[in-house]
Amino acid sequence: MPRLSRPALLLVPLLGFMVLTYLVPFLGVAAWSVTLPEPGLTQYQTALTDPLVLSVFLRTFRICLIVTFATICASYMITLLWVRGSRMQRLVIELCILIPFWISVLTRAFGWLALLSNKGILNTWAQNLGFLTEPLTLVRNEFGVIVGMVHFLIPFAAFPLASAMRAVDERVLLAARGMGASRTRVFAQVFVPMTAPGILGAALVVFVFALGFFVTPALLGGGRSVMAAELIYLRIFQSPNWGLGAAISVILMVAVGGLLALLMRQARPAGAR
Amino acid sequence: MRRGKDGGRRVAKAKAAEIGAERIGKSFGTFEALTDVNLTIGRGEFLTLLGPSGSGKTTFLMILAGFEAATRGRLTLDGQDMTQTPAEARAFGMVFQGYALFPHMTVEDNIAFPLKVQRRSAGDIKRRVTEMVEMVGLGGHGHKRPSALSGGQQQRVALARALAYDPPVLLLDEPFSALDKNLRGQMQDEVRRLHRDLGTTFVFVTHDQSEALALSSRVAIFNHGQLQQVAPSREVYERPANRFVAEFLGQINILPLGGVSAGASGTTATFEGQTLTMAAFLGAPTTSFALRPEYMSLHMVAPQDGNAIRAALLDLTYLGATTELALKTPGGTALSLSQPTASLPSSLTPGAEVWVSWAADRGLFL
Structure with a gap:
């Protein structure tokens, strides 16, 4: 047996924990997907042909794309102020990013319900002030899911974007302005392209997180816009079909793994710079 | 249609500008970075701003470029007040120590950038870019990214980019401090040649006294935010105005x-x-x-x-x-x-x- 160097021994508890609590259960789930109810790949065939499962996959993909786009746009603006704003602006942005970041996802989903539901604060006030006669349906649909997810994911995009923006050499921007370029041109043709690797990295992080979302779509979607993670829950706990739930889990896992591999490759040239 | 305005050979010598600084002062909080700087930079002159770090020479250059606003005083360009003119309207060429090239663009695209800003015709841009790439001796490197070039080559691209649009003034902020000694000598020769050929007004910041003496027609020496002496190289060396200048310009x-x-x-x-x-x-x-x-x-x-x-x-x-x-x-x-x-x-x-x-x-x- 090869001798482990002493620092490597420090990794043993973590690796052991990961194997016991993550790898072993996942292999168990993977085993269900090919053995329940009978051995074979029938569950994968169902997962990739059943119209209900396919529609959930499609919705998951669509919501994740919209959420990623909206999150990146919102984060880019917020982070720009965070990195390049005045001291006061930085402080305000920092609080606006960090405070929600520290609050549990469950609390935040209920917060959005209180704000956006038919009898929620927004609808009640708008009706009392006479802007609306009928309440607007803002939750228990895709819109609510997207709002909740974007809000949750903004900090996850803001951190990689901030490090990309901080790496931009101020003198490059000065050089561009010195050559007569307007602020708009400097932003669009110099600043944004220079942060493009950061944008791509942030988008991948957000997309991967969004794929596995469970609590937010379950609460704010109200059972009407079911996403992949919620479907797995339903197949395991409510209308039991463990084999199908397991097959969907494995497919989701493969998608996330593929995207993470892409993310690693994306991160390497940026780190080597 | 734009030909009349943009086409034809530009005579750079006619574009060189004269800059005047009157009682320029700059404070950062209670710190006085510059005090009462009076200086006229002549049309087509090669002036170096020399001083130890923290002497105010770079701050003065940033005020000339328009990146910093002077707290006090007045700036003129060919006799016209430009104190409040933003940097992008002054459009002086700028070369930095760290090259400040656009990393996501090729050499040619870097040089074309200021020409696109000026909305020149595609044919005009192509011609000018080719001319500039040749002028700084980078033929064959036009399609490379800056990261594929050596430090000296990158600084040549920066020079070509800053001069491509015939700016009235070229500002250089310690452009060669990061280069090794031999390469620095070559680049100094190159800059002198460009100045001779183009006749543009050059303002060059350095903390290296031999570089200042070798390059410029006049040297402006800064210390503690004050202008100590402005005179031709020989005069500042042989007839220094005060003890600081005498000691800063070499052994005495x-x-x-x-x-x-x-x-x-x-x-x-x-x-x-x-x-x-x-x-x-x-x-x-x-x-x-x-x-x-x-x-x-x-x-x-x-x-x-x-x-x-x-x-x-x-x-x-x-x-x-x-x-x-x-x-x-x-x-x-x-x-x-x-x-x-x-x-x-x-x-x-x-x-x-x-x-x-x-x-x-x-x-x-x-």
């Missing part, structure tokens, strides 16, 4: 004098009991007399004429063609000498008693 020996008396034929004074004479044109006498090391020579025995003082040799530093000598007079004044190595006797070792002499028409009173 300062002798404390006693019994100074000025007459029609010159000045006489005593230094450690010996009588010295100085030519009348060296100026109004004071009690400190400054001499560059290269004007002093070394003797093993007391010389017959000229001013001579006795000293003990403390140390020799062999520098190849020249040798630097550290000496001390009996009264404790430290002297430094630079002598051709070939002229020194090989028996010279630390501890030797020697004589140092110089001609009566050398040196200056500070």
Whole structure:
């Protein structure tokens, strides 16, 4: 047996924990997907042909794309102020990013319900002030899911974007302005392209997180816009079909793994710079 | 349709601008970065701003570029007030120490950027870019990204980009400090050639005194946010306005004098009991007399004429063609000498008693 160097021994508890609590259960789930109810790949065939499962996959993909786009746009603006704003602006942005970041996802989903539901604060006030006669349906649909997810994911995009923006050499921007370029041109043709690797990295992080979302779509979607993670829950706990739930889990896992591999490759040239 | 405006050969010499700075001041909170700087930079001049770090030279350049606003004072461009003009409207070419190239664009796209800003025609841009790439000797590198080029090549791209659109003024902020010595020499020659060929007004910031003396027609010396002296290279070196300038521009020996008396034929004074004479044109006498090391020579025995003082040799530093000598007079004044190595006797070792002499028409009173 090869001798482990002493620092490597420090990794043993973590690796052991990961194997016991993550790898072993996942292999168990993977085993269900090919053995329940009978051995074979029938569950994968169902997962990739059943119209209900396919529609959930499609919705998951669509919501994740919209959420990623909206999150990146919102984060880019917020982070720009965070990195390049005045001291006061930085402080305000920092609080606006960090405070929600520290609050549990469950609390935040209920917060959005209180704000956006038919009898929620927004609808009640708008009706009392006479802007609306009928309440607007803002939750228990895709819109609510997207709002909740974007809000949750903004900090996850803001951190990689901030490090990309901080790496931009101020003198490059000065050089561009010195050559007569307007602020708009400097932003669009110099600043944004220079942060493009950061944008791509942030988008991948957000997309991967969004794929596995469970609590937010379950609460704010109200059972009407079911996403992949919620479907797995339903197949395991409510209308039991463990084999199908397991097959969907494995497919989701493969998608996330593929995207993470892409993310690693994306991160390497940026780190080597 | 735009041909009339953009086409045709541009005569750069006619575009070079004159810049005036009147009582420019800059404060950062309570810190005075610049105080009362008055300076006129002539049309087509090559001026260097020289000073130690924190002397205000870069701040002054940033104010000229429009990246920093002056707290006080007025700036003019060809006689027109430009104090409030934003940087993008001044559009002076700018070259930075870190090159500041656009990393996501090729060499050609970098050089084309300012031309696109000016909305020149595609044909005009292509022609000008090719011309500039050739001018800085980067033919064949046009399609590379900056990261694929060496430091010297990147700085050539930065120069080509800054000059491509014939700016009225080119500002250079310590552009060669990151390059090694040989390459720096090459780039200095290159910049001098570009200045000669284009006739644009160049303003070059450096903390390297030999670079400043070698490059420019005039040198402006800064210290503690104040302009100390502006004069041609030879004059700042040989006739420094004050002790700071004298000491900043290279080695100088300062002798404390006693019994100074000025007459029609010159000045006489005593230094450690010996009588010295100085030519009348060296100026109004004071009690400190400054001499560059290269004007002093070394003797093993007391010389017959000229001013001579006795000293003990403390140390020799062999520098190849020249040798630097550290000496001390009996009264404790430290002297430094630079002598051709070939002229020194090989028996010279630390501890030797020697004589140092110089001609009566050398040196200056500070």
